[in-house]
Amino acid sequence: MHNRALPYLLILPSLFLAAVVIFWPVYDLVQISTHDVSRFGQLRDFIGLANFAALADDPDFMAALWRTGLWTLSVVAGALVLSIPVAMILNSDFYGRSVARVIILLPWAVSLTMTAVVWRWALNGESGMLNSALMGLGLIDQNIQWLASAGTAFPMQVLIGILVTVPFTVTIFLGGLSSIPDDLYEAAALEGASAWQQFRTITLPLLKPFINIAIVLNMIYVFNSFPIIWVMTQGGPANSTDILVTYLYKLAFRVGKLGEASAVSLVMFAILLIFTMIYVRLAMREREA
């Protein structure tokens, strides 16, 4: 009896801490989102789901919701596709590997906001580095106004999102790759398996748990990622590059609608929770099968 209670007792402190850290803010958000709130957070009348209804009626919110999906999927998928080969190269033995690893992982050490600021300069239509580089290579004969409309701004933001997500993903995969024993490859090579066959039947299946982790963690990070889009376009022009976080920030701190902003953040919380639950379920079931 004593033995069975002990583990629970031991995790109780951290469980308690996590509960306070997680549930208290959520409770607070629920309070704010179901009340009429002043710009400085003073609660007035209880208004039920009126804030959520206002969001559903807001075309900018719906657009931001879809765009968040697109943003998350493209960044996570892009980073995944790019990270697997990069991790495999960095895992193989070659001269200067440690330098190459440092170079790939270095962007991780730079603050996301700073990266975004540098890119904002680089994408400046008149004095940006990218335009002058493309001009110098003779690829364009007229400056491209990268951030002037969503058509060019959003794809660039996705690309930068991928770029900054790669280091973290590569790190996870490197850990995964180093756990695959070399003799598997040696045996496969003796049987005459090609590099592609080795990748498909050994590397990919054994890497799967790591890919799963990378997908879940990146989804959460990217879904909530604020600096890239905020620094470069503030979700503009005319809300055309807004994702939910930037839209939420504008609602709360520009316009002062704390109630609706809290509703947005609850919606985001719910989406992430449901996604994570479904995904973890699927991943678990696969492993059991």
Add this chain to the structure above:
Amino acid sequence: MLLLGISVTMSRNDNGREFMKLARWTAGLLAGLSMLAVAAQADAGEVRVTVAEYSSKTGPYFEEVKKEFEAANPGTTLKFEVVPWDVLLQKLTTDITAGTNADLSIIGTRWLIDFVQQDVAEPLDSYMTPDFKGRFIETFLSPSIMEGKTYGLPIAASARAMYYNKELFEKAGIANPPGTWTELQEDARKIKAAGAFGYGIQGKEIETDVYYYYGMWSFGTEILNKDGTSGLSTPGALEAAKLYKSMIDEGLTQPGVTSMNREDVMALFKQGKVGMMITAPFMMNQIKEEAPSLKYGVAAIPAGPTGARGTYGVTDSIIMFKNSKNKEEAWKLLDFLFSTEQRAKFTQNEGLLPVNKEEAKMDYYTKDAGLAAFTALLPEARFAPVIPGWEEIAQITSDAVQKIYLGQGEPEATLKDAAAKANGVLKK
């Protein structure tokens, strides 16, 4: 910290002695925490001030203030928190919600109505002597007066005027800066032919709406109609939108208007790439430092067909919070800050306009052609309307204007739509 203390105690309660030790440790921790909490509260005689960062000179200026004021008032200590404009409103919102706001704060005067309605700003009339009130220029003090009470003092004032590049004008064969929008269009064509951008239009971030109002005011439309509804659905608003859109389409502006915030357009002007733009007096200071060889002039904002024109006047106010515990000391500091000498130092540092009558008489302002041009425009200055929800209306207008610039919406339909949205906000 507190939580950790308790949880450690709970998980070890099978061992009596260990528990006592931990309990004592926890008690010590608690005592330490409560001391911290006391220390976090304002000391007697400490005045905390949240200050907006106007430029890199703002921080050093207030450091000086701290030294001088503390020397003259022993027992009072000052604590300045310098905050960038971009995050100021967010910081204040969070601070006020948590009850940890400073004693004094600089705010945009357009936010003042929210502060007054939420009852966080202290009326200053009981502190003000007639002599003190007499120091200010009326135009600049009046936006901070609401329902007959003065809630803020204008710590900074500014207006907008048109800068033009004299070299580009010469190259394009233009003698004088344009007096009307029609002339401005013609001049922009000539400057374009001479190989530069004619008229710089800001299309991103803060004041995107204001850049459009310059045109709108000239066509006789105000932000709010006389009946208190939005002016965006009037013919004047449409004329202005069409004017800007036609200039963008004709290539008379810099390309990529919606990717350029105010600083981006100013950078183009300083590089000599833009013939004309409308902005604040502080660009004169910046040109002095960053592009001293640039030959430029400052002129009035172009007039519309009826001769109407308007510039945008802005004041920032310093307010006292109702929950301040050191109001007497805080007021002393305000009195000090609004002395002629201190005002002159601050205003000239930041390239703003004088708010103080005595200060305005100084040679610095009267002998400078550029500053004189700004001061001459003041009678036509419009201030942001003092209404709750103003920030939301500004956002609605900026969004509409961006759609028009991008060609994503017909000007007429887009403006009507924006007016309807703005009216919805106004009705609340």
